[in-house]
Amino acid sequence: MSTHAQIATAGAVCAAATVPAHDRPAGSALAAFERAHAIDPHRTAVLDDRGNSLTRAELAALSAEVATELQGRGLGAGDVVILCMPNWTEWLVVYLAVLRLRMIPATLPVTTDAKSIAYVANLVGAKAIALPVTHRGRDFRSESSTVAREFGHTLHVLLLDGDHARRSWRSFDGPAVTAPAYPADMAHILFSSSTTGKSKAIAHSEASLSAYNFGVIDRYQVTDSRPIFMPSPLGHSTGLWHGARMSLLTGATLVLQDxxxxxxxxxxxxxxxCGITVAATPFLKDLVDCEWDGPAPKLNTMRAFLCGGAPVPPELIERARRQMPHTFISSIWAMSEGGATSSVPGDAAELVSHTCGRVLPGVVLETIAPDGSVNPRGTEGELVMRTPSLFIGYLGQDDLYRESFTADGFFRTGDLGVVDDAGYLRLTGRLKDLIIRGGINISPVEIEYALSDHDQVAKVAVVGRPDSRLGERICAVIQPRDTPPTFEELVAWLERRGVPRRLWPESVHIVAEMPQTPAGKIRKAELKQELWREWS
Structure with missing residues (x-):
């Protein structure tokens, strides 16, 4: 049996043994939508911040039209279609059309550049791509020619102009694309950056996708009674799992912000x-900082704001709780490869503020020592997990897939943390984010927590800058709110907050804007490259 098959089989056994079977819609997200459509076709399925909306009946009809157009171009079951679309109602139209034909959706944020789109198209053996005609000043009709030229194979491009009834196609001739070996039961492809700078193509089955979905749905009792709000890109794992798929599986209206x-x-x-959302930490901080004069408190109808993508400073959670008294502010920790932990409703404020929550049903989360052995609970180390939501392969990157697992079959997350006896996780850093100063490993998490609450700091990332003697020194990269804070002000702030002197930054670097992923995570690798260019 191959490594792919061995690990996939172990994951399937874990899923079958641990995912609750009661009260589950049979089949896929598409089947769940079709049942909801049959019950109430006139209910709003999706709306966006442009003022566009679609009922279930309208969504079903439009997706059927697009499916017919895909078939007319010779596309069908098993073919990969890349969705690189904004958070528009049309995103869900194309997604359902692809599912109708049992094709494989591969989802990218719309901010992805043309050459990167072509790269991942080759990586996964795509046969079609869906793009907007224009978006935020970009001419995707023109860029589709660049994508096709870089891709170098037969390609069909669906262009949507933001009007439900208006779309067009471009077809580019070339040799047939060579697809990599697809894992059995592959139902979706997500993309995430790797240490090489190239995207990883992360294959999921319907079972792995649903395992994470229902873990969150059950924990927060998500139903169709209140809409789901989603500002994170649907092309990112957060938007896909907790926006598009959760709305289809529960029948809840999806409210999109592009x-x-x-x-x-x-x-x-x-x-x-809206009753629930999942978004990265900067989204919550922006909402807390935003002035609000409404008659009710902020997020008055929202039962839960699940905050992930980066550590959530305790001070931010406390401020959010004061401004949003009816909303459970929760930490959630996951990655595109699978979901793991979230705060449990009823958790004490202290527990929410200082942990990433408790493992979801079926998740086994441990830490390992450098030699690969599993640590006793409560010991810091590299986090590894087994979960029913675990992905089933990196397409075209079999070596990377094999290297991502321990000899015992645990997935290596690359995060550092501590797991207690009750299954609560406290993150302490990332292996590749560690600052190695004079041979000593320093995690930036505590420093970032403290600096993020400074009035003059809008965003902060603590990274290592090059040093000829020590290898690296601690550097605080700051995006200021108004007037940039001085180095002396920040050091004094850390001293008042009781941060140990050994963790104080040794320099400050001011930026106008942080480089971020579409989901709001700061791209520390880019910051480090900039510092190395300036200091080397």
Whole structure:
């Protein structure tokens, strides 16, 4: 049996043994939507911040039209289609069309550049791509020629102009693309950056996708009674899992925001009575910092705001709780490869503020020592996990897939942390984010927690800058709110907060804007490269 098959089989056994079977819709997200459509076709399925909306009946009809067009171009079951679309209602139209034909959706944020789109298209053996005609000043009709030229194979491009009824196709001739070996039961492809700078193509089955979905749905009792708000890109794992798929599986209306504006987000949530969202830490911080003069508190209808993507400073959670008294502010920790932990409703404020929550049902989370042995509970180390939501392969990167597992079959997350006896996780850093100063490993998490609450700091990342003697020194990269804080002000702030002197930054670097992923995570690798260019 191959490594792919061995690990996939272990994951399937874990899923079958641990995912609750009661009250589960049979089949896929598409089947769940079709049942909801049959019950109430006139209910709103999805709306966006442009004012567009679709009922279930309209969504079903439009997706059927697009499916017919895909078939007319010779596309069908097992073929890969890349969705690189904004958070528009049309995203869900194309997604359902692809599912109808049992094709494989591969989802990218719309901010992905043309050459990167072509790279992942080759990586996964794509046969079609869905793009907007234009978006935020980009001419995707023109860029589709660049994608096709870089791709070098037969390619069909669906262009949507933001009007439900208006779409067009471009077809480019070339040799047939050579697809990599697909894992059995592959139902979706996500993309994530790797240490090489190239995207990883992360294959999931319907079982692995649903395992994470239902873990969250059950824990937070998500139903169709209140809409789901989603400002994270649907092309990213957060938007896919907790936006598109969760709305289809529960029948809840999906409220999308394409262009992030905190005030507009508060208005959308308030006007539509949204009940839950999952978004990265910067989204929560922006909402907390945003002025609000509504008659009710911020997020008045929202039962849970699940905050992930980066550690959530305790001070931010405390501020959010004061401004959003009816909302459970929760930490959630996961990656594109699978979901793991979240705060449990009823958790004490202290537990929410200082942990990433408790493992979801079926998840086994441990830490390992450098020699690969499993540590006793409560011991810091590299986090490894087994979970029913675990991915089933890196397409075209079999060596990387094999290297991502321990000899015992645990997936190596690359994060550092501590897991207690009750299954609660406390993150302490990332292996590749560690600052190695004079041979001593320093995690940036505690420093970032403290600096993020400074009034003059909008965003912060602590990284290592090169040093000829010590290898690296601690550098705080700051995106200021207004007037940039001085080095002396930040050091004094850390001293007052009781941060140990050994963790104080030795320099400060001011940036106008942090480089971020579409989901709001700061790209520390880019910051480090910039510092190395300036200091080397």
């Amino acid at each position: 262009r992030w504006k905190p005030r507009r987000a508060l208005e959308l949530i308030d006007s539509h009575g």
